[in-house]
Amino acid sequence: MKKLMVMLLALLPSLAMAAGGGNVHLDAANNDLSDKESLQRGARTFMNYCFGCHATQYQRYQRVAEDLDIPTDLMMDNLVFDENAKIGDLMTNAISEDYAAASFGAPAPDLTLVARVRGTDWLYTYLRSFYADPSRPFGVNNVVFPSVGMPHVLEELQGTPRQVFETRTIDGEEVQEFVGLESDGNGELSPGEYDAVVRDLVNFLEYSAEPMKLERQRLGLWVMGFIVIFFVLALLLKKEYWRDVH
Incomplete structure (x- = not known):
């Protein structure tokens, strides 16, 4: 019985991440794990925008540098932000679970295996489905994951997406129907460039989930x-x- 309880507790993070989503159409990520340049760009995006809250604690800096053909000194100077970290260390971050829970309502999940838990198409669509929602604590919501508990960390790249509705007449009554999302244009990247950045990021997360694939x-x-x-x-x-x- 005790072993069964331990197994169930171990599954809780995966079950929690699997919650939410609904019947939303998922766009194809079309990743390419053989594209080292894409993986390098994805690693850069992850370390600069995601690693502050989400760790990949089952990876080591050295393994990532070797697999992605990143020179060790370049890795340490540009992608390792802990001055006490060594190249052989696991990729953990400084944020504590208690602080993360107080800030976001729950500890930020480790993302080493997220691509295997969620799937790459889900991740690709999710990261492109944030939209402005003043009722939420961080001012954003997500079409794929309603009531999302994290901010839109890539907003400076994408801009602020807003929901787009069309008025349609059904049974003689006008109704507002959701048709998609549209950025306000204040981001650093065009829609196509932003999609490419997200694809590289998801590519890196797929690599992280199974480096030997x-x-x-x-x-x-x-x-x-x-x-x-x-x-x-x-x-x-x-x-x-x-x-x-x-």
């Missing part, structure tokens, strides 16, 4: 090839062994 897939092809060759040899051996019997 490409290697696993490559080895999988070799394993399948070996199985096919072994099967052919075994079949020929069987025929040779039973030839005189039949």
